[in-house]
Amino acid sequence: xxxxxxxxxxxxxxxxxxxxxxxxxxxxxxxxxxxxxxxxxxxxxxxxxxxxxxxxxxxxxxxxxxxxxxxxxxxxxxxxxxxxxxxxxxxxxxxxxxxxxxxxxxxxxxxxxxxxxxxxxxxxxxxxxxxxxxxxxxxxxxxxxxxxxxxxxxxxxxxxxxxxxxxxxxx
Numbered sequence: 644x645x646x647x648x649x650x651x652x653x654x655x656x657x658x659x660x661x662x663x664x665x666x667x668x669x670x671x672x673x674x675x676x677x678x679x680x681x682x683x684x685x686x687x688x689x690x691x692x693x694x695x696x697x698x699x700x701x702x703x704x705x706x707x708x709x710x711x712x713x714x715x716x717x718x719x720x721x722x723x724x725x726x727x728x729x730x731x732x733x734x735x736x737x738x739x740x741x742x743x744x745x746x747x748x749x750x751x752x753x754x755x756x757x758x759x760x761x762x763x764x765x766x767x768x769x770x771x772x773x774x775x776x777x778x779x780x781x782x783x784x785x786x787x788x789x790x791x792x793x794x795x796x797x798x799x800x801x802x803x804x805x806x807x808x809x810x811x812x813x814x
Contacts, residue, residue: 706745
């Protein structure tokens with residue numbers, strides 16, 4: 644994998660996002676209400692179902708061309724989760740799946756910027772795995788794609804501050 648300051652990357656962001664969505668679906672299919680209500684340590688105010696509401700809500704909104712109205716992105720994200728609070732986990736997973744084609748198309752149009760959304764989904768996959776005590780998929784292509792996403796963000800930040808480049812190698 645390779646990512647540089649210009650945002651060039653060999654990562655297929657829509658494919659990685661879809662694969663992450665499928666892994667989360669497989670992990671949570673048949674989850675009990677107690678598992679859905681499990682607190683997520685990395686997101687202290689959220690339960691497992693809230694994390695799924697977050698990633699599914701983002702996919703639904705962004706896939707339909709709806710982003711944050713103003714500058715307060717966190718308030719927009721919180722509203723997406725609040726709108727879905729109380730819905731069954733299976734319904735939240737179905738919503739995320741239904742948003743799949745639209746968010747995959749949006750990711751393709753975003754180019755390198757799609758890496759941030761993939762990073763968010765993969766990070767939350769592992770937040771859920773930790774909460775439920777079900778580690779796994781640490782060597783997935785999604786985890787490796789996150790190295791590209793973070794490398795591009797770092798490169799952008801270094802360039803913005805006129806700092807020298809660094810070389811990051813991951814495999």
